[in-house]
Amino acid sequence: xxxxxxxxxxxxxxxxxxxxxxxxxxxxxxxxxxxxxxxxxxxxxxxxxxxxxxxxxxxxxxxxxxxxxxxxxxxxxxxxxxxxxxxxxxxxxxxxxxxxxxxxxxxxxxxxxxxxxxxxxxxxxxxxxxxxxxxxxxxxxxxxxxxxxxxxxxxxxxxxxxxxxxxxxxxxxxxxxxxxxxxxxxxxxxxxxxxxxxxxxxxxxxxxxxxxxxxxxxxxxxxxxxxxxxxxxxxxxxxxxxxxxxxxxxxxxxxxxxxxxxxxxxxxxxxxxxxxxxxxxxxxxxxxxxxxxxxxxxxxxxxxxxxxxxxxxxxxxxxxxxxxxxxxxxxxxxxxxxxxxxxxxxxxxxxxxxxxxxxxxxxxxxxxxxxxxxxxxxxxxxxxxxxxxxxxxxxxxxxxxxxxx
Amino acid sequence: xxxxxxxxxxxxxxxxxxxxxxxxxxxxxxxxxxxxxxxxxxxxxxxxxxxxxxxxxxxxxxxxxxxxxxxxxxxxxxxxxxxxxxxxxxxxxxxxxxxxxxxxxxxxxxxxxxxxxxxxxxxxxxxxxxxxxxxxxxxxxxxxxxxxxxxxxxxxxxxxxxxxxxxxxxxxxxxxxxxxxxxxxxxxxxxxxxxxxxxxxxxxxxxxxxxxxxxxxxxxxxxxxxxxxxxxxxxxxxxxxxxxxxxxxxxxxxxxxxxxxxxxxxxxxxxxxxxxxxxxxxxxxxxxxxxxxxxxxxxxxxxxxxxxxxxxxxxxxxxxxxxxxxxxxxxxxxxxxxxxxxxxxxxxxxxxxxxxxxxxxxxxxxxxxxxxxxxxxxxxxxxxxxxxxxxxxxxxxxxxxxxxx
Numbered sequence: 001x002x003x004x005x006x007x008x009x010x011x012x013x014x015x016x017x018x019x020x021x022x023x024x025x026x027x028x029x030x031x032x033x034x035x036x037x038x039x040x041x042x043x044x045x046x047x048x049x050x051x052x053x054x055x056x057x058x059x060x061x062x063x064x065x066x067x068x069x070x071x072x073x074x075x076x077x078x079x080x081x082x083x084x085x086x087x088x089x090x091x092x093x094x095x096x097x098x099x100x101x102x103x104x105x106x107x108x109x110x111x112x113x114x115x116x117x118x119x120x121x122x123x124x125x126x127x128x129x130x131x132x133x134x135x136x137x138x139x140x141x142x143x144x145x146x147x148x149x150x151x152x153x154x155x156x157x158x159x160x161x162x163x164x165x166x167x168x169x170x171x172x173x174x175x176x177x178x179x180x181x182x183x184x185x186x187x188x189x190x191x192x193x194x195x196x197x198x199x200x201x202x203x204x205x206x207x208x209x210x211x212x213x214x215x216x217x218x219x220x221x222x223x224x225x226x227x228x229x230x231x232x233x234x235x236x237x238x239x240x241x242x243x244x245x246x247x248x249x250x251x252x253x254x255x256x257x258x259x260x261x262x263x264x265x266x267x268x269x270x271x272x273x274x275x276x277x278x279x280x281x282x283x284x285x286x287x288x289x290x291x292x293x294x295x296x297x298x299x300x301x302x303x304x305x306x307x308x309x310x311x312x313x314x315x316x317x318x319x320x321x322x323x324x325x326x327x328x329x330x331x332x333x334x335x336x337x338x339x340x341x342x343x344x345x346x347x348x349x350x351x352x353x354x355x356x357x358x359x360x361x362x363x364x365x366x367x368x369x370x371x372x373x374x375x376x377x378x379x380x381x382x383x384x385x386x387x388x389x390x391x392x393x394x395x396x397x398x399x400x401x402x403x404x405x
Numbered sequence: 406x407x408x409x410x411x412x413x414x415x416x417x418x419x420x421x422x423x424x425x426x427x428x429x430x431x432x433x434x435x436x437x438x439x440x441x442x443x444x445x446x447x448x449x450x451x452x453x454x455x456x457x458x459x460x461x462x463x464x465x466x467x468x469x470x471x472x473x474x475x476x477x478x479x480x481x482x483x484x485x486x487x488x489x490x491x492x493x494x495x496x497x498x499x500x501x502x503x504x505x506x507x508x509x510x511x512x513x514x515x516x517x518x519x520x521x522x523x524x525x526x527x528x529x530x531x532x533x534x535x536x537x538x539x540x541x542x543x544x545x546x547x548x549x550x551x552x553x554x555x556x557x558x559x560x561x562x563x564x565x566x567x568x569x570x571x572x573x574x575x576x577x578x579x580x581x582x583x584x585x586x587x588x589x590x591x592x593x594x595x596x597x598x599x600x601x602x603x604x605x606x607x608x609x610x611x612x613x614x615x616x617x618x619x620x621x622x623x624x625x626x627x628x629x630x631x632x633x634x635x636x637x638x639x640x641x642x643x644x645x646x647x648x649x650x651x652x653x654x655x656x657x658x659x660x661x662x663x664x665x666x667x668x669x670x671x672x673x674x675x676x677x678x679x680x681x682x683x684x685x686x687x688x689x690x691x692x693x694x695x696x697x698x699x700x701x702x703x704x705x706x707x708x709x710x711x712x713x714x715x716x717x718x719x720x721x722x723x724x725x726x727x728x729x730x731x732x733x734x735x736x737x738x739x740x741x742x743x744x745x746x747x748x749x750x751x752x753x754x755x756x757x758x759x760x761x762x763x764x765x766x767x768x769x770x771x772x773x774x775x776x777x778x779x780x781x782x783x784x785x786x787x788x789x790x791x792x793x794x795x796x797x798x799x800x801x802x803x804x805x806x807x808x809x810x
Contacts, residue, residue, distance in 0.1 A: 265696060270676070273676055308712075
């Protein structure tokens with residue numbers, strides 16, 4: 001292949017930094033043409049000096065000014081604010097946009113990439129959780145391919161489309177594949193796997209922040225402890241692969257080695273495995289449909305010895321997963337509301353304002369107050385998100401501040 | 406897709422019968438146009454009445470006469486002998502030939518299929534073990550696709566080429582894939598997994614015929630006990646996928662659920678899993694690149710609970726596997742000689758004429774007597790095969806008859 005020109009939305013975050021590691025190891029294959037970041041001025045300047053992009057966008061004008069000062073005289077354009085970041089998303093000379101900003105701030109620039117017909121390596125969860133239908137529709141219209149970076153979705157993507165350039169333009173419900181595939185997402189089960197409600201009621205943020213397999217941020221670590229992370233992944237998988245919720249299952253797999261599976265009606269299952277290291281799915285997404293080396297330890301199955309599997313998390317102890325299925329079945333903006341309420345709930349839990357089991361209670365109450373709306377524009381979605389947060393904060397005002405059961 | 410027209414070489418054997426089961430469940434997708442069998446007259450007549458092929462070929466003239474008598478007046482051509490079976494292999498109206506005859510008798514009709522540019526679902530092991538280079542060369546010249554039916558190779562094939570029409574015309578060493586893939590064949594380890602040489606020396610044919618996972622014939626059951634089956638599979642995988650022996654590993658996996666794996670340089674492994682039931686790889690091969698339903702129980706990972714893996718079989722206790730690697734590295738007709746010597750050895754072991762550990766001894770002695778020859782024609786290969794058998798029988802004459810250590 002020729003050199004692939006890459007734009008990175010969120011270059012200073014964990015995914016962005018890992019992606020630049022992978023890119024740096026393959027100067028013959030990749031060229032970084034655009035970077036976007038929030039406010040980490042020092043790190044962006046280093047990255048710009050090293051990778052010499054055509055453009056850098058910073059989340060605010062103060063950061064942009066600092067970068068501009070430092071890089072004065074260098075042949076790089078410095079943009080700022082949401083508009084600047086959005087321009088990086090649709091940056092003309094880029095072949096592939098890595099969407100790795102965290103949160104709703106990633107929506108617009110990623111949509112810009114899809115509308116410009118760029119391929120998107122998607123690490124931002126909100127694009128699919130908040131606005132899956134809108135995003136997939138934009139990709140189909142422009143012919144963009146979305147290559148997931150999340151390890152579970154990367155696993156399914158690899159199992160379905162290994163080596164295929166067409167990838168997601170061939171959707172299971174429209175294309176060549178048999179409509180009766182099932183997706184099986186694996187879940188570590190989190191640190192409280194097997195716990196009952198009584199024990200979970202007393203869980204503290206400190207306990208929940210000790211997750212066994214992946215090195216993750218605080219929000220996603222709590223999502224892993226409540227199993228909401230798996231619920232959000234079910235929603236994402238539904239949109240990415242066009243498979244209805246009824247044919248997406250969750251299986252507990254504590255070792256986090258089998259990252260997910262696809263089951264075919266002929267009795268065959270295809271699985272992707274690997275060490276839990278994000279540089280693998282990043283390298284897969286950047287090089288797709290080819291393969292490149294990545295600085296990741298090879299999986300040694302004999303050394304590992306055993307892989308174990310168990311049924312899905314107990315619905316009574318971990319209601320966040322059934323809540324996500326319910327929101328997906330409600331459709332419209334219900335997953336948007338689920339996500340907004342969950343973010344507020346996790347923040348309140350981390351601040352000791354609500355208990356562990358209040359997280360699903362708050363989400364359920366918020367979903368019940370909401371009639372699922374349409375999702376035709378990013379504005380509608382952000383409005384639903386805002387409304388969910390208002391409802392959720394209101395619930396905390398009424399129930400929160402240390403209530404524990 | 407339209408209706409796929411199928412010819413079956415070996416319709417009365419275990420693979421042939423299972424394939425007709427799968428075909429019968431999908432009358433809208435498949436039509437059987439040609440059958441070839443050895444001498445099982447009754448079964449062929451039933452099959453011909455049910456599937457109404459254009460032609461039936463029987464291995465000998467007496468069987469053909471019996472079939473002809475029974476099917477007189479029906480619109481079916483009855484052929485006989487090696488030439489008749491070879492005509493079925495290249496049968497003009499067929500889209501796909503299932504090569505499921507056991508042994509060297511499958512070589513000529515399968516080669517006829519490849520030379521006629523037909524796609525071949527390959528269940529015959531000898532085509533690749535005895536004559537891999539010749540067969541792959543014929544496939545490349547004509548553009549035939551070879552879709553393996555053996556569960557391990559089907560697993561690797563699915564992992565590499567899932568959903569791709571091009572399949573084996575894209576070879577790892579020539580095409581799109583990174584040259585640094587590694588193949589990992591799983592092995593049940595056989596009934597004597599973990600045994601040492603002392604204990605193995607006393608193994609009887611009766612003990613060896615009790616294999617845990619698959620319902621197989623006697624010859625292949627012994628091959629599984631000596632681990633020669635895995636050695637033959639390494640040779641087959643080398644030819645099918647164009648991967649050198651040094652990048653093909655064997656891992657013991659007693660449950661026989663993960664049928665094999667492909668490892669990529671980015672740390673990703675793709676595996677195919679399923680219940681040990683040949684109807685899955687048969688359905689995969691017949692429908693390729695689409696997927697169909699097959700009457701096979703879906704794999705239930707939580708019910709299964711655990712998958713275990715261990716290093717390759719101990720080379721000292723199971724020398725057949727290193728012998729196969731050695732033959733592959735010697736090249737030319739060395740694998741042909743290995744295979745011929747093994748067949749003679751297994752037969753002698755089943756007849757109580759040699760001991761269990763004499764099997765690798767005999768093979769090694771035969772390989773050491775042989776200079777690897779060229780493999781340009783089927784005749785050269787069959788000559789090497791005959792010569793190996795002569796040497797092997799000679800060895801038994803000198804060492805056999807109940808020698809046990």
